Each structure stands twice: as structure tokens, then as C-alpha cells.
Amino acid sequence: MFLTNHDMVDLIDFRHELHRHPEISGEEEQTARRVLAFLAPMKPDRILTGLGGHGIAAVFEGAEPGPTLLLRAELDALPIEEKSEAAYRSTVPGKGHLCGHDGHSTILLAVGLSLSRQPPKRGRVVLLFQPAEETGAGAAAVIADSRFAEISPNLAFSLHNLPGLPLGRVALTDGPVNCASRGMKIRLLGKAAHASLPETGRSPMMAMARLMPALTALSASAPPDRGFRLATVTHAVLGEQAFGIAPGAGEIWVTLRTMVDDRMAELCAEAEQLARQAAISDGLELAISYDDVFLHCENAPEAVAHLARALDAEGIPHDGGDLPMRASEDFGRFRALAPAAMFFLGSGETHPALHNPDYDFPDELIGIGARVFRRVVQNILG
Structure with a gap:
């Protein structure tokens, strides 16, 4: 000993x-x-x-x-x-x-x-x-x-x-x-408005509501399958903490996970495409960034x-x-x-x-x- x-x-x-x-x-x-x-x-x-x-x-x-x-x-x-x-x-x-x-x-x-x-x-x-x-x-x-x-x-x-x-x-x-993983931040920017006149703004609410389940649907298979991938929405925020403002911005955080590194680029590309489609359909600006990148x-x-x-x-x-x-x-x-x-x-x-x-x-x-x-x-x- x-x-x-x-x-x-x-x-x-x-x-x-x-x-x-x-x-x-x-x-x-x-x-x-x-x-x-x-x-x-x-x-x-x-x-x-x-x-x-x-x-x-x-x-x-x-x-x-x-x-x-x-x-x-x-x-x-x-x-x-x-x-x-x-x-x-x-x-x-x-x-x-x-x-x-x-x-x-x-x-x-x-x-x-x-x-x-x-x-x-x-x-x-x-x-x-x-x-x-x-x-x-x-x-x-x-x-x-x-x-x-x-x-x-x-x-x-x-x-x-x-x-x-x-x-x-x-x-x-x-x-x-x-697994490989990374955190993806999706920011959607529209235009805030008075809560009594929401139609005068561009809210990201509906785009976010469509995007979150679409992202999680990218998940497939399970370990030890090398094709395993998982998308987990971990955080979302919409607008300001106020009753008088229709939201003009929102953010979704999603963790993307794959069994091996060479499958991550494909998953990222598909997630980014979903985000672009959601932004275009509702006339929103889009920004994407990544954090917590693990091989x-x-x-x-x-x-x-x-x-x-x-x-x-x-x-x-x-x-x-x-x-x-x-x-x-x-x-x-x-x-x-x-x-x-x-x-x-x-x-x-x-x-x-x-x-x-x-x-x-x-x-x-x-x-x-x-x-x-x-x-x-x-x-x-x-």
C-alpha cells in the first residue's frame, strides 16, 4: 500500500x-x-x-x-x-x-x-x-x-x-x-411594439414556437450507434419582462450532440437551416453563435x-x-x-x-x- x-x-x-x-x-x-x-x-x-x-x-x-x-x-x-x-x-x-x-x-x-x-x-x-x-x-x-x-x-x-x-x-x-457536443445560440430579432398594437411590430414568438420542436426532431438513434445525434433545447427567452411590450427579440439555446466528431457538421448545418427558414418566413433577422464546444x-x-x-x-x-x-x-x-x-x-x-x-x-x-x-x-x- x-x-x-x-x-x-x-x-x-x-x-x-x-x-x-x-x-x-x-x-x-x-x-x-x-x-x-x-x-x-x-x-x-x-x-x-x-x-x-x-x-x-x-x-x-x-x-x-x-x-x-x-x-x-x-x-x-x-x-x-x-x-x-x-x-x-x-x-x-x-x-x-x-x-x-x-x-x-x-x-x-x-x-x-x-x-x-x-x-x-x-x-x-x-x-x-x-x-x-x-x-x-x-x-x-x-x-x-x-x-x-x-x-x-x-x-x-x-x-x-x-x-x-x-x-x-x-x-x-x-x-x-x-459524445461530441456544442451549445448553439439562435437569436431572432424583429421589432418591438406596444402590447395594445402587436400588429405594428414583428414578434419572434411564432418562429420560436415552430423552431423549438423542429430542432428537437433532429434527434436520431442512440449510443453506441455512430449515427447517434441529439438536439436538446436548454433555454429560451422572449421579449422583455413587461406587460406593455409586444416582444421584438428572442433567443433559443440548444445543445447539439453526436456520437463522433465527423457527424457534428451535418447536424449544425441542419439546425442552422431550420433557424434560417424560421427567420425568413417571419421577416426576422438571425444571428447564430456557438459555445461549449466538446470533441x-x-x-x-x-x-x-x-x-x-x-x-x-x-x-x-x-x-x-x-x-x-x-x-x-x-x-x-x-x-x-x-x-x-x-x-x-x-x-x-x-x-x-x-x-x-x-x-x-x-x-x-x-x-x-x-x-x-x-x-x-x-x-x-x-
Whole structure:
């Protein structure tokens, strides 16, 4: 056992400290400072800070040349109010660690403790604490940072906890495991009018009423079919909050989701065409923009084999589970750089779902996740 009971107490206390002070995507400054303070006594051979925003990379070097392994966790929390009776519940109104990134970061710190005591024999391990995963912006920003070239990996690994899966059991498979997605904003602009004379204006109301069901009708199939696609209207606003004004503007937000990247352009084109038709038919101006762009995650067979070998060595049960997932994850961007794979660590069959206000990361997973990563390092780098 490479973690002592004292280590586990410190790690759990640290996880609870992160949980009390959640910071959402792009705002993880204090989270990064806490991670750095915990890392400092481990004396990594190198630490990069401010990577792609508030990202941190801790590098542990082996004595001999060899490949670079990247292990990634996330720093950001969610803009959701936590509903919990835990003593360490969020102290920040409207924000909470309701996806488990506090636990994922703690797992990486546990690996760092082990590496500080027994560095790899060869190559190097990069522990990446990535910002802004929830918006899909973080991985792209880290990779675009000029300093990332200095730590570019030969293999990349990550994990995510998964409610609904028995506690400590792992879902792992090669091929697609998370969908591509992006947020599409459709703005329709007409002309406001006095509510007593709506005919003197151009309201987007009817266009929006037609467009929302038309967008959702673009959905087709289900995972693991590579033709799977889903359009989900997530937000809509019409006019002003006033009784005296007939609306002159409206906005629809829709999340577009496909099993693989090469189907996304087609779905976007069809959604844009529907928006254009709705605008033209009602004499409205149209503006379209995109946010929260995620590439699909695809596990490389080579990287999956390394994870499976580590799981077997640690006696951790695993199978393909219900993969691939509909949800998105921006770890998918790392597959363009090196063979990459993510495994999914069960949080319990009845555990509250991710992004639910009563979700909390199970502390029991800290040791399990760290054991898997440490075994991968030992198997590859010695």
C-alpha cells in the first residue's frame, strides 16, 4: 500500500477543503493555489503554473530516458447551488463541486505523494490539473499554451467517477466513450411594439414556437450507434419582462450532440437551416453563435490495454459498462496528441447523479483511483 492512513486523512481533508470553496470554469485561481500548496512538499522536478488559464502541471522525472505519461484531472466546479447537510458543503452561494472534480484532483495528488517517494525509473509523469473542463474550453487552452509542448505526452490517461455503477467498479472500453457536443445560440430579432398594437411590430414568438420542436426532431438513434445525434433545447427567452411590450427579440439555446466528431457538421448545418427558414418566413433577422464546444472522447486500444492491465493487477473489477455515454468531456482533445484513454470509476448504484444539487464525491474512491494510476506508471515506466 503506497498511501498510509495518515496520507488518506490528509487527502480527504484536502478534498473537503476544495469542496467548501468551489470555483467555476475560468475562475479557479484559489483552487490552483490550494493544489500548489499541497504539491509543494512533494518537490516535483518541475511545476508549470497558469497553464491555459489556471492550470498546473507537476512533472516527476525518472533517472533514465523514456516516454512521458500524462495523468489529467480537473479543477472547476459548477454554477449550481449545492443541497447538502455535509459539514464541508459549499460555502459559495450558487456554486458547488457537483461533478467530482475535487475528488479527481485529490486522486492526482495522491499519485504525486507516491511519486515523490518513489519516482519512475525512466521517462516522466506529468500530473495535469486542468481548468475549465465544464465549458469545453480548458483542454484547448492548455494545449494551445506554448509551454505545453515541453510536456507533450506519449500516452494520456484520465478518469471520471460515475454514479449508477457499483462503488469501485470500473467501466472501460476502447472506441468512443463520450459524445461530441456544442451549445448553439439562435437569436431572432424583429421589432418591438406596444402590447395594445402587436400588429405594428414583428414578434419572434411564432418562429420560436415552430423552431423549438423542429430542432428537437433532429434527434436520431442512440449510443453506441455512430449515427447517434441529439438536439436538446436548454433555454429560451422572449421579449422583455413587461406587460406593455409586444416582444421584438428572442433567443433559443440548444445543445447539439453526436456520437463522433465527423457527424457534428451535418447536424449544425441542419439546425442552422431550420433557424434560417424560421427567420425568413417571419421577416426576422438571425444571428447564430456557438459555445461549449466538446470533441468526442475516443479511447485508443493501446491506452485501454495499459489501464486494463493495471486494473487486473489491482484486482479491480471492470467491463464495458454502459459505455459510450451521452455526456461530453473535453479530455477528447488530448487524443490528437497521443494515444489516450479514460476509465469510469463507479460511485455507487444509488448515488446521486452528476450535476445534481445533492451529489458529492465518495471519498472511498480516492485510494482506488490513485492505485490504478500508480500501477499504470509502474507498469510502463518502472
